[in-house]
Amino acid sequence: MAYSSLSIKELITDISDNKYYLPAIQRKFVWREEKICKLFNSIMRDYPIGTFLFWDLPKEKADLYTFYEFLQNYHERDSKNQLVRKNFTREVRGVLDGQQRISSMYIALQGVYCTKKKYAKWADDESYPERQFYMNLLGEENEYEFRFLTESKANASDEKYFYLVRKALLQPKDVDSDDILDQLINDNPEKAELIENNRKLARKNINRLLKTLNDDRLVSYFRIVDKDLDDILDIFVRVNSGGTVLSKSDLLFSTLVAHWEDGRDQVEKLIDDMNGEDGVFDFGTDFLMRTCLFLVDAPMTFKVQTFDRRNIEKIKNNWTQTRKALIQTTKLLRSYGFNKKRLSSNYAATPLAYYLFKGGAVNDASKAELRKLVVQSQLKRIYSGQADTVLSSLRDGLRKEDDDNALGYSLQNTNFNFNTYKTTRLPSGKKLSVDAEDIEQFLEQKKGAFTFLMLSILYPHLRIDQISFHQDHMHPHSKFKTDVLEPFGLSPDEISQWRDLRDQLPNLQLLEGQENTQKQATALIKWVAENEVDETHYRQRNFIALNQSLDFAEFQSFFEARKSLLRKELHKLFEVPQVAEASQEEEMA
Secondary structure, eight states: OOOEEEOHHHHHHHHHTTOEEEETTSOOOOOOHHHHHHHHHHHHTTOOOOOEEEEEEOHHHHTTSOEEOOOOSEETTTOOOOBOOSOOSSOEEEEEEOHHHHHHHHHHHHSOEEOOOTTOOTTOGGGSOOBEEEEETTOOTTOOOEEEEOHHHHTTOSSOOEEETHHHHTSOTTOOHHHHHHHHHHHOGGGHHHHHHTHHHHHHHHHHHHHHHHOTTSEEEEEEESOOHHHHHHHHHHHTTTSSSSOHHHHHHHHHHHTOTTHHHHHHHHHHHHHTTTTOOOOOHHHHHHHHHHHTTOOOOOSGGGSOHHHHHHHHHTHHHHHHHHHHHHHHHHHTTOOTTTOSOGGGGHHHHHHHHTTOOOSHHHHHHHHHHHHHHHHTTTTSSOHHHHHHHHHHHHEEEOTTSTTSEEESOSSOOHHHHTTOOOGGGOOSSOOHHHHHHHHTOBSSHHHHHHHHHHOTTSOTTTSOEEEEESSOGGGGSHHHHGGGTOOHHHHHHHHHHHTBGGGEEEEEHHHHHHHTTOOHHHHHHHHOSOHHHHHHHTTOOTTOOOOGGGHHHHHHHHHHHHHHHHHHHTTOOOOOOSSOOOOOO
């Protein structure tokens, strides 16, 4: 069938009249405002914007499938496409390719775009001002300026005139652009002089905009007529398999929701609930798709073929249990003090969810053991690279075949014991257990998510799930400037070495946020003297020998001595035998 075309104005009008919908296989709208503005800039310059692929169905057949309405008002926090109810009264046209471009046009020309103001609170509704789509009518030729602005911002400029683009859709094709400009002057007398002084340029730009919106050759499309969903899904995957339009997880998510009417709503709601209103976590569809396969004992190969009808039915039939297990998992992670910054891989949550999904016991002992699994899987970075094979091995270590179980497997042990589980064989030589070489690498890690995790292990008494703690340089960062170090008689190489050691674990501690703010650049020796009532207790809990100087001039000695004590503690915590050292270090009292 040959290609057809229509104008942007006709397309937008038809979407508003509910003639176009999004099949459930489509992902969410993801374009940022910069990309939307660039799209319109390209359109105004006559640059190609690609063709579109539509799926036409008679109303009787459309009722068999799931469709969503186009998003009109974008909200960074709360945007969701509305599910279309059944009983279509006319033929339905679904958009298979071009959803992001068409959604961008529809939001720009009919809706609002709301994003969070810088530094504003995520949960505060006032943080998201409504902005509409404007064009600067006084922009130079081929320098078309489009922006999403509030009405007050649009009127604030003394050198630009921002025209609300949607008004152009209301104009007849044969309208005189001077009539439009006269009306703008009447509506905005304070801008009259600006428009009159630049009338020629404004007329040229408004004419270009009107011509572009009414060009019936601009939106070029190909129609697929009366195909079944499986055929459409195959076409959709082929169209989007190049890797630049949709990610692999998006394609697989499309496969899932294509066979599950309210699948998208269920998945999106679960992700929102897991991440929390405070956005403490950052779980997404990639994590959830793999974890669903993991929980229902399906193959872990992340391919379209894996999401066949049989496995999708397993996911649907076990959704209530899946949801319960994952919500419980996020509650456990919160209680451990984790958040999106401290969780280096979301897949650290997947084995926990399986244990809970399969009915594992939840008590103080099992919680402590499960925390070890989360911690050591991240310390050993077992999820780096190909996660599928690692997840498969982890699941094998948790389960056993069980003919009485609907999914064919049950837990090997309903009371989780990490010491037993850490011997699970993983691919590519990876392992959960920690050895002496690992500990040496841990001690050389520099300030970041990894060192926070290490400090949370070394300071188990701190309530990091309830109180905000910061990683603090014991000897302050600011002390390592060249002009401070040179008086100590250090060579350039020694200065470089001190700076390298500055950010490593032996110079880091956990302090409550307010306490860390107060400490700032205060020298360690002074801060301890002024803030610690019991210096002996401070040294004991922070792995500092009783006779170790806290003077900054003795930094090298302080670093090596504390590193030795941390090493001993880590060997103890990870149950790793330690070879006796040649010299005897000072022990903590």
